[in-house]
Amino acid sequence: xxxxxxxxxxxxxxxxxxxxxxxxxxxxxxxxxxxxxxxxxxxxxxxxxxxxxxxxxxxxxxxxxxxxxxxxxxxxxxxxxxxxxxxxxxxxxxxxxxxxxxxxxxxxxxxxxxxxxxxxxxxxxxxxxxxxxxxxxxxxxxxxxxxxxxxxxxxxxxxxxxx
Numbered sequence: 001x002x003x004x005x006x007x008x009x010x011x012x013x014x015x016x017x018x019x020x021x022x023x024x025x026x027x028x029x030x031x032x033x034x035x036x037x038x039x040x041x042x043x044x045x046x047x048x049x050x051x052x053x054x055x056x057x058x059x060x061x062x063x064x065x066x067x068x069x070x071x072x073x074x075x076x077x078x079x080x081x082x083x084x085x086x087x088x089x090x091x092x093x094x095x096x097x098x099x100x101x102x103x104x105x106x107x108x109x110x111x112x113x114x115x116x117x118x119x120x121x122x123x124x125x126x127x128x129x130x131x132x133x134x135x136x137x138x139x140x141x142x143x144x145x146x147x148x149x150x151x152x153x154x155x156x157x158x159x160x161x162x163x
Contacts, residue, residue, distance in 0.1 A: 001122070002101025003159050007058040008051075008120035008132035009142060016050070018043040018138035029053065030134065033064045034074050042074070043138065047118050049074045050134020051103055054120055061162040076105055076115040083155040094151035098124050103155040104131060106145075115152055119143075 001009075018025045019040075030053045031042045042049060052073045055062050065072040068085035072078060083091040098104065102121040109117040119133035127147050134140045145151075 002099070004055060004058045004060070004101040004120060004157075005122045005132070008054040009122050011050075011054050011057060012132035012134070012140045012142050014140065016134060016140040018046065018135070020138050027134075034072055035064075036072075037074055044135060046074075047133060047135040048076050048079060050140060051079070051118055051120060053134070054132070055157065055161075058159065060157060060159070062157075063163055066163060076118045079103060079118065079155055080105055080115060080153060083153075088158065088161065090156035092154040092156060094149075094153050096154065098129060098147075098154045099156065100124065101156070101159070103157070104129065105152045105155070106150045107152045109150055121154070 016027050018027060025039050025043060027046055028039055030046055030049050031037055031039050066082045069078045069082050083089045098121050100121055100123060104119055104121050105115050106117045107114045119131040121129055122132055123130040129145045129147055131145055132142050136143055
């Protein structure tokens with residue numbers, strides 16, 4: 001298994017969560033790299049921040065806002081923008097074959113909007129992706145998702161990446 005996939009699986013199983021069922025959020029470490037964003041503002045919007053958190057935990061050196069991006073990596077569209085602009089990163093169509101450790105961006109998963117959710121591929125099965133996600137109903141978890149038209153793209157960042 002890819003190092004990023006290993007880390008993402010471990011981190012997703014730690015039960016990070018936003019404010020749910022009267023409990024206070026525990027996503028402080030996930031939101032910390034984003035200086036203009038509070039835990040309260042991130043509540044129910046932190047899937048992309050979880051991906052950056054896992055990348056950093058896996059040893060990648062990635063800023064919260066690469067110069068190629070018009071917004072910070074707290075937003076799913078920023079990841080796609082960055083992947084298309086930085087030649088060191090591989091941008092792969094959602095129709096192509098994913099790999100363990102790929103970042104996957106979804107369309108129309110939680111709302112009727114493009115790039116509305118993302119996660120990290122842990123395992124690829126014939127018609128299923130096993131994905132580590134932050135903010136799945138405001139909690140972190142490992143889920144199985146169909147390989148279907150909701151997959152917008154995959155982003156492949158080298159494990160030793162340094163921005």
